[in-house]
Amino acid sequence: MIETTIQNWHKYVRGDLPGGLDQLLHDDVVFYSPVVFTPQKGKAITSLYLQAAAGTLNEPSQEDPGVSDTAVGSSEQTGSFRYVSEVMSGNTAVLEFETTIDGKYVDGIDMITCDQDGKIIEFKVMVRPLQAVHAIHQAMQKMLEQLGS
């Protein structure tokens, strides 16, 4: 079940999923931030966080300094963000990623759980090391202020 959901997630990250997050997320999805304790509940706030995360994590790579497109759809092509491994079983997938934020190396996971219809009901992010959590904290605050204003 989770396999199809993850295929669609990768399509979304590439900008190839017509229905976007609205199609992927359950109405009652819960987002767990790597920084903040409080779970974020519902499709609207989770979409906001995932868009902020896409903008934050998708810092243009140093090999490609001319590209500054931070749109959701371009992270796998132009930014430093890349998925490096996947583990899936049952209704849960763990996608490991690497990226760079403010020059700081970030090693993290997206832990994604879907319901019986393949809709994402839980999206949890963890990152290491400590300096990566700090870098994400600062960058996410800026990005959420921009998206929310």
Place this chain on the structure above:
Amino acid sequence: MIETTIQNWHKYVRGDLPGGLDQLLHDDVVFYSPVVFTPQKGKAITSLYLQAAAGTLNEPSQEDPGVSDTAVGSSEQTGSFRYVSEVMSGNTAVLEFETTIDGKYVDGIDMITCDQDGKIIEFKVMVRPLQAVHAIHQAMQKMLEQLGS
């Protein structure tokens, strides 16, 4: 392949694996801390970190205040530490856990990779939220000083 390794890991955590970490870990295993960037290479230093983590994460639960045993073998019975979910495929498993350190809620994962013989070749830990990373940072430093002295 990873399933047998994880069965043995749980036996170890319960104190039920006669060979202990020496049997579980590959000589060239690499440990990735949730706090520190630098990978820790080799069986000796990885064993030290895993023992420190067991002591750190295994804070006695508040429901059981009389028990203060922080030995490796007792975490699943007496401490606040508990595994809450598992995802496995190929040579990798992701075990999610919850615990409390210094009164702070910790949500984390052990990402464990084994070789063709079932020996653990990589052990990576990530935790959320930010206050949990700080709590682990402080507790691990104390524990490593005690184990190393």
